[in-house]
Amino acid sequence: MRAIDRDIACCPVCHELVKIKRGNKEYCPRCGTVVHLRKPGSLTVSLALVIASIILYIPANLYPMMHVQTFAGTESDTIISGIIYFFESGSYLIAFVILIASIVVPFIKMVIILYLIYSVYKGKAEDKEHKLRLYVLTEIIGKWSMVDVYVVAIMIALVHFGALTQIKAGAGAIFFLGVVILTMLSAMSFDSRLIWDMKGKE
Amino acid sequence: MKTHRHLCCHACDELVTIKLPEKEGRYRCPTCGHTLFKNYKNSIEKSYAISIASLILFIVANYFPILTFSVIGQNSTATFMTAIEYLYRDGDYIMAIAVLMTTIVVPFTFILFAMIVFGMLYHGKIYPIIIPMLRIIEDLRPWGMLDVFLIGVLVSVVKLVKMGTIHFGISFWAFVSLVPLMAYAHMILDPHKVWEIIEDAGMCLYQKEHK
Numbered sequence: 001m002r003a004i005d006r007d008i009a010c011c012p013v014c015h016e017l018v019k020i021k022r023g024n025k026e027y028c029p030r031c032g033t034v035v036h037l038r039k040p041g042s043l044t045v046s047l048a049l050v051i052a053s054i055i056l057y058i059p060a061n062l063y064p065m066m067h068v069q070t071f072a073g074t075e076s077d078t079i080i081s082g083i084i085y086f087f088e089s090g091s092y093l094i095a096f097v098i099l100i101a102s103i104v105v106p107f108i109k110m111v112i113i114l115y116l117i118y119s120v121y122k123g124k125a126e127d128k129e130h131k132l133r134l135y136v137l138t139e140i141i142g143k144w145s146m147v148d149v150y151v152v153a154i155m156i157a158l159v160h161f162g163a164l165t166q167i168k169a170g171a172g173a174i175f176f177l178g179v180v181i182l183t184m185l186s187a188m189s190f191d192s193r194l195i196w197d198m199k200g201k202e
Numbered sequence: 203m204k205t206h207r208h209l210c211c212h213a214c215d216e217l218v219t220i221k222l223p224e225k226e227g228r229y230r231c232p233t234c235g236h237t238l239f240k241n242y243k244n245s246i247e248k249s250y251a252i253s254i255a256s257l258i259l260f261i262v263a264n265y266f267p268i269l270t271f272s273v274i275g276q277n278s279t280a281t282f283m284t285a286i287e288y289l290y291r292d293g294d295y296i297m298a299i300a301v302l303m304t305t306i307v308v309p310f311t312f313i314l315f316a317m318i319v320f321g322m323l324y325h326g327k328i329y330p331i332i333i334p335m336l337r338i339i340e341d342l343r344p345w346g347m348l349d350v351f352l353i354g355v356l357v358s359v360v361k362l363v364k365m366g367t368i369h370f371g372i373s374f375w376a377f378v379s380l381v382p383l384m385a386y387a388h389m390i391l392d393p394h395k396v397w398e399i400i401e402d403a404g405m406c407l408y409q410k411e412h413k
Contacts, residue, residue: 001216001217003210003217006217012212013337014393015210015212017209017210017217030333030400030401031333031336091360093360098357128214128234129235132234135213136213144350146351147350147357148354149354150347150355151358151361152297153285153286153289153297153301153354154355154358155358157278157284158362159278159362164274165273169289169297173294174296174297177297192212192214193213196213196214197215
């Protein structure tokens with residue numbers, strides 16, 4: 001028995017069950033939060049955000065993440081050139097970590113969210129548990145792409161020896177920050193219960 | 203209400219009824235396997251203790267330097283705020299604000315509010331302010347990224363250790379202890395129990411509607 005069949009919604013904050021009519025909004029009696037049967041406009045908002053994040057993903061990779069200014073000149077590193085540098089200098093573990101966190105993870109997130117949106121839009125009812133697990137995975141790995149942004153921030157904080165060596169943030173870092181935030185918001189606005197709303201072959 | 207607990211799975215919207223008293227452990231939704239709630243002994247007490255410890259560690263971590271980097275006789279130290287200051291000075295306001303929010307403002311608010319909320323629950327003195335506080339905690343939860351910051355620090359260390367000498371400050375160890383502590387607190391926390399205590403204390407904002 002599903003809550004939606006009985007016109008019951010679950011408060012997202014305090015998990016109280018609230019009787020609700022379709023299309024209306026109610027306030028939770030326990031905590032006062034607005035309660036909806038399903039997140040309003042979930043597919044639309046989620047799709048808009050993931051498309052925006054894909055658009056930002058391109059400059060995030062093309063523009064440099066940081067500029068290393070020495071007396072010998074300025075060296076600019078993009079995400080990919082940073083990974084190549086680590087591979088060539090033998091730090092395979094770090095290269096791997098950055099590859100996963102900055103390229104693979106955001107890419108997987110976008111693909112999964114797009115897949116889920118498409119699947120719900122087309123009303124496909126197969127593999128519900130599998131899709132739910134993908135959604136939970138997306139939510140968990142969401143914030144880990146911030147690693148690159150923090151690395152840039154810390155490098156800037158530590159390497160500030162005036163004219164000798166200095167590090168400044170590049171445009172790529174800001175675009176990348178945008179990608180992380182937008183994919184997080186996109187996953188948050190997708191209502192996973194929609195996966196289970198699809199009627200069809202189990 | 204006291205003989206059974208009625209729940210709705212957040213993932214698949216299935217209505218589940220649990221017979222009280224609950225056994226200890228983790229309850230999963232029968233349809234989709236998503237965690238419904240967790241019941242652990244003394245979770246309120248433990249959460250209270252952890253939030254106090256976290257607050258102390260957090261203040262320590264912010265006050266002292268995390269890392270010191272020396273190369274050819276030049277020294278530089280960094281605290282949490284150093285990165286944000288430099289980003290701000292270089293004109294990268296967006297990044298400065300993002301780092302400030304996710305590593306300082308959000309985690310601090312989270313820990314402080316958690317301490318107040320669990321303090322109220324533990325001592326039995328519940329005030330109406332507990333409700334907006336719990337709401338803010340829930341809303342802010344995904345935006346606290348201290349654990350990601352720790353990995354960022356470690357990656358930076360590996361990058362810089364080739365160029366010079368790195369020395370770990372007190373703040374680093376406070377930070378290393380704080381992150382698993384917060385993860386553990388998240389693991390044992392069950393919002394259902396908390397909200398039920400609040401309800402029993404009569405702190406509901408609106409009239410209770412019939413189910």
